[in-house]
Amino acid sequence: MQTMWLGGAEWLAVLRIGLGLWWLESWRHKDKKEWFGGGGIGWAAGVAEKHKWSAVRSGFDVVVKPRPVVMAYVVAYAELALGLGLIFGFLTPVALVGGLVLNLIYLVLMIHDWAEQGQNAMMALISVVALFAASWQTWSLDAALGLF
Numbered sequence: 001m002q003t004m005w006l007g008g009a010e011w012l013a014v015l016r017i018g019l020g021l022w023w024l025e026s027w028r029h030k031d032k033k034e035w036f037g038g039g040g041i042g043w044a045a046g047v048a049e050k051h052k053w054s055a056v057r058s059g060f061d062v063v064v065k066p067r068p069v070v071m072a073y074v075v076a077y078a079e080l081a082l083g084l085g086l087i088f089g090f091l092t093p094v095a096l097v098g099g100l101v102l103n104l105i106y107l108v109l110m111i112h113d114w115a116e117q118g119q120n121a122m123m124a125l126i127s128v129v130a131l132f133a134a135s136w137q138t139w140s141l142d143a144a145l146g147l148f
Contacts, residue, residue: 012135013089016096019126020086023099027079035076041068047109056108078102086130089140093131093148100127 003011030040041064048060064071078098085095103124107117129135136142 009138012130012133012137013139015126016086016089016092016130016135017139019099019123019130020083020088020095022083022123023079023086024083027076027083030076032076036069036072038068038072040075041065041072044109051109052112053108060109075102089136089142091147092136092140092142096127096131096135100124100131103127 006014034040045060045065045068048057048064051057051060079102082095082099082102085091086099103120106120107124110117110120134148136148142148
């Protein structure tokens with residue numbers, strides 16, 4: 001592939017790092033006091049209880065609703081781990097798949113509100129491209145350590 005400045009592997013690394021910065025911003029901008037106090041999961045519970053798919057409603061009630069504080073920590077620190085993993089290129093395929101799963105869960109939860117979907121759809125698309133193009137080959141700890 002011919003480009004004017006960087007090669008294909010470098011552009012994929014830029015894409016991977018940009019996605020990592022996006023995840024890091026998702027973590028950074030949260031009001032941690034409100035989020036860990038139940039605000040984020042409370043909002044999601046309100047969305048889930050009105051969801052048009054009963055599987056989403058019942059799944060949320062079984063998995064998330066009984067443990068709102070734990071789930072708030074899982075979501076927030078998953079975003080942090082994804083961001084750092086992608087920026088530094090450490091366990092990159094795991095981070096890409098994990099991020100894709102989080103984006104897909106959010107897409108399903110918010111299926112009725114397409115105005116909310118642009119960010120998650122783009123993050124999911126970048127994850128798929130970065131995963132199948134092996135974006136960890138350049139500028140990553142994975143490459144330096146000979147992983148994957």
